[in-house]
Amino acid sequence: MQGRNFQIRSLSWLSSALLLIVLVLLNGVFARAGSRVDLTEEGLYTLSDGSRSILGRLKDPVIIKVFWQGVPTRFDHTKRYVASLLEEMDGASDGKVQSSWVDLSEDSGKDEARELGVEQYVFQAEHGDEVRQAKGYMSLVIEMGEEKARNLDVLHNIRDRLEYLIVSTIYQRSRVTTPVIGFVSNKPFNPFGGGRQPGQFRAFEQMLSRSFGSGARTYLDLDSDVPEDVDVLIIARPRNMTAEQVYRFEQFLLRGGRGIVLEDPVDLDNVLGRAAQQAEPHASGLADWLAHVGVTLERGAVADFKWNSKFPRSRTDFVNYAYWPKVLPDFMSDENPVTRATPPMSLYWPSALSIDMPKHEAAGRTATVLATTSPSGYRRSDITGLAQADETADGKLLEEVPLIAVVEGPLTSFWLGKPVPGSTPPELPPGDEPKDAEPKGAEPQDAEPKDEDAKEEAPKKAEGSPDGAPSGSPDGAPSGSPDGPAPKGSDPKEAPKKAAPKPDDGDGDEEADAEEAKGPARLEQGDIRLLIMGDADMIDDRLVGAWVTQAVNGNVGPSFVVSAAEWMSGSDELLALRSRAMNPRNLDKMEPGKRDFLKHLNLFLVPLLVILMGLTMFFVRRTS
Amino acid sequence: MWREFGAVYRKELKAYFISPVAYIVVALFVGFLAYRFFFDEEFFIYDKADLYRGLFFHLERWLVLLVALMGMRLWSAEYASGTIETLMTLPIGTGALVLGKYFAALTLILVCFVGSLGLPITVANIGDMDWGPVIGGYLGAFLFSAALLALALWVSSLTRHQIIASVLTGIAGATFVGMYEIADKAGPTLGPILEQLSLASHYQAMGRGVIDMRDVVFFLSFMTFFLYLNTQVVENRRYR
Known part of the structure; x- marks a missing residue:
């Protein structure tokens, strides 16, 4: 009997371990596939078609270095967003946008940060009931053609505009003619x-x-x-x-x-x-x-x-x-x-x-x-x-x-x-003098x-x-x-x-000077x-x-x-x-009385209804 | 299997709603969320028609508490009252037993979420709210709770003491939530692993309205693994 129990337990452990391995592998496969659905109205977390088009035309590589360390965990969703955004940009640019996360636990990483002008920021970090200040890195640097194009700091604050800021930097630096x-x-x-x-x-x-x-x-x-x-x-x-x-x-x-x-x-x-x-x-x-x-x-x-x-x-x-x-x-x-x-x-x-x-x-x-x-x-x-x-x-x-x-x-x-x-008044060439009659449509x-x-x-x-x-x-x-x-x-x-x-510039070309003085x-x-x-x-x-x-x-x-x-x-x-990410979505204007009403309605209505249902069930059961 | 599952599910659900437990849990949870949303997080001062800061940001903490309290009795109560022996002799498969209990408890959690829908409905009526992050947040919270509940069910199957089950679930839940808080300090090798294992990091990503298959697969894997462990524990007990 004991032997059978041991056998069952062993099988149980083995099957559990096997299942764990299968699940880890499955997660590994999906980690590479990385399909996702963006439910936000403006598609805030999906690379827009405009960005794809700009990145798709890139000829030279763009290096994006992320400096992230010592940042409180409440900003982790930002870190995650940055990672997924850079991943998408890599795909859209056919590998032209290459990103790397600088290892700041090494001195070389800190030196690189210093060289690129990346600074540490002070964050409030909660330790139990205590709030302490902690320093950390939360920036990225865009490099194009071995030159620093732009630093983007405190990424959490610019998270909603990050796609625009990166793509616009790349666009502005790579466009042929700048207005x-x-x-x-x-x-x-x-x-x-x-x-x-x-x-x-x-x-x-x-x-x-x-x-x-x-x-x-x-x-x-x-x-x-x-x-x-x-x-x-x-x-x-x-x-x-x-x-x-x-x-x-x-x-x-x-x-x-x-x-x-x-x-x-x-x-x-x-x-x-x-x-x-x-x-x-x-x-x-x-x-x-x-x-x-x-x-x-x-x-x-x-x-x-x-x-x-x-x-x-x-x-x-x-x-x-x-x-x-x-x-x-x-x-x-x-x-x-x-x-x-x-x-x-x-x-x-x-x-x-x-x-x-x-x-x-x-x-x-x-x-x-x-x-x-x-x-x-x-x-x-x-x-x-x-x-x-x-x-x-x-x-x-x-x-x-x-x-x-x-x-x-x-x-x-x-x-x-x-x-x-x-x-x-400019002297117009003969025949170009304005006529008495105004041109058609003149005010x-x-x-x-x-x-x-x-x-x-x-x-x-x-x-x-x-x-x-x-x-x-x-x-x-x-x-x-x-x-x-x-x-x-x-x-x-x-x-x-x-x-x-x-004044005559002394070059002797008085005609040219006169032309210059006249202006356009x-x-x-x-x-x-x-x-x-x-x-x-x-x-x-x-x-x-x-x-x-x-x-x-x-x-x-x-x-x-x-x-x-x-x-x-x-x-x-x-x-x-x-501008797609800048919709502040504020609340409508509201009287303080209405605010209080809404607060208390939410605080009490549903809980009271639930308790009322419970009491009804209790009395129904009691009478039946 | 499905008939057996249905029978266990109905029996468990009825047990919840016959006793005052379910009503008290739902009323307290919904009231607590509304209080935090409007009073603690000062929703009207923040003046944004979204639920992330007021509801979803710290929701995982309260879900650990809720699930620990709800999961503690699932098996422990059966052990303590001796009904486990009867249960084991019934012609019901272990899988159906585990899943029946699991989905009944999950239904109660779902009722809690439905009760809190007053918050997004209110916000949508007083501002131009984007429903995407709200749907993502609720889906994330549901998957998070489902994963944690699978863990709670397994922990509950290990002990006959409800309090111990509750405390152990709380500790295990807090560990899986808090892993990502130490991920940054854990170095470049261990850090990403801890982050990947953390339930909270997967949940937070959904709260902003992005449903990533990696998160969904992680939650489903977590659930599957602990539900399987649970069936093994119960199965071993049956043959003891």
Whole structure:
């Protein structure tokens, strides 16, 4: 009997061990096969077709080194995602994307990290009830052609954008021609130190540089002509632009350049900062020219009483704030590749756009509204007391308010038949003089841009400017360029006389010097593509870097503008990738009472129902 | 076999729902999850229409507890009350016995999950929730519980003391969950093995909405192995 028992037990152990071996082998087989289903709506964890296409065209190998050590285990799902993403990229690139996990337990691994500029980060690690700080590595480095292309750090924080960040880096480094994107903002960089003034766009500029590499020109201004090689010019938060600057921008557009204007009449300073007391929207100097184009920025700010963003009263106390409308995909154009790929985007005190459709039709242009508020949008014409978060929609006229538009098609110059602002009217060759009759489709002309707001504010900033518009650079300093606009205080009509001639460079070629001084030929008509929106706060460092933007409202604005630049430059392959992971999926606006009701409903309803069922069963059994 | 399995399954399930145990377990579990979700994890401050942080992130810890409590009586109670002898003499195969008990307990766990569906339904009504990660999270939690329950059933078959069975299951469960926490420190050879053996690492991957066949196969293998061990233990007892 004992022998039989022993036999049975032995067989039992043996069969269990055999089963274990079979199961281990089975797991090994599936580990190699690695098929999976991504259930997320946007396919967040599956390499998109766009990425596959870009990686599939790779000619040279790309090395991705992952540095991961000492990271608390709560980040393991990120580690797993990184591993599976790199595996997919390897497959999609036919082995061109090669990844390796650096062994950081060895000194050689740590040395490599140091050489590549990979740093350790401090993590909070739980040890029982204690929370300790621990250092660890959580980065990856992309190397292309034996050169470091990019470091991506704290991978957990960028997990949802990781595919885009890796693929876009590879794409930007490997594309044959890089579009050139110019960026003009209202305050110039201070060459004598101190960096930029508050309220600037450094984070956005860095994003541009990352996206376009050497093609990003973040230091441009309009005090001289836009360089020939610029494809797209972004003007952010223009302030009191002079007629000369507007003219240069228009010339850039007429010669085929693409423009993005982020007007910002109501900005952070108007509402919360130094200018809050003035309660006056800022003047851009572009208003008359934009009106000529057929788009007007309405005075005041736009609210959305249904879809809006959170405003922080403290680190843990947020309230919905109507003047930070959230533009939902439902209210963005499906036909435009940029808005089609844009998740809900928070805007900050935007201004409404008014589009003169008959004018566009008459000129043969198309003006397309790319985004509006929800039907609960509201136009407010004054900006006093805008910081109060408790305003309600009661008694207000609610409607869908246009916020972003794109104008495409022929445009006749604002200065057609008029002297070029601030310089000699170009001498056109015989027969090329503008005729008395305007060309077909030409808009009615004004003599000079008359930005009323600019005029009101001008005396404060540019004393002595006879036409009220400030001359020279926007901060009131005289233009430094000798062949630039007329000096401060000069009459534009007399400007040709006063404008300093370009000095002879002494090469004896006076004809060439004269040609050079004249600058590029003046264009009076051309096909333009111009994107206009009434907000630049969404790319302002103070909001981009704010915790509430990053963690609660979603930092979509900068990506939107970069996507728009990509679209305008014709390189829109990355558009579909960029934004699909950035949908912040916030909760709807809710009264505190409703929140409490939902909390308690969930806490008590189901448990009470279950207990009630138990009691019913108990009494049924007892009676039967 | 299937008729025998059905008979055992019905008998076990009835035992659960005749006694107040099932109702109390389900009510406590659902209430506890709702409390953690809305109060401990401060769902409304986080302001995101997803369940990962509030529900699935630490769910494996609470599932270890739930399964340890539910699994302790599966065989131990039979041993302690002496009904195991009767059970062994019935014309029912060991496999049917094990599977009947196993799936009855698994049904109760499923009822707990169904009871917690109020959370995703609430969130979907107050925000644009992506159901993919929710489905993945629930599937992962179910497979995790199923694997752990197979372990609990086997542990329960080794002892006649319910408390010991419960504590041993808790320790074994915590070990299989916690393996990946020490994987990083275990070096490049042992680390990946520990990570691969950890139930939690496979579960966490599903919580973000990705169903990887490797995870599913791992859970199924884990279940199969411990259910098989269980049948061997019971079978050996039958011939003792």
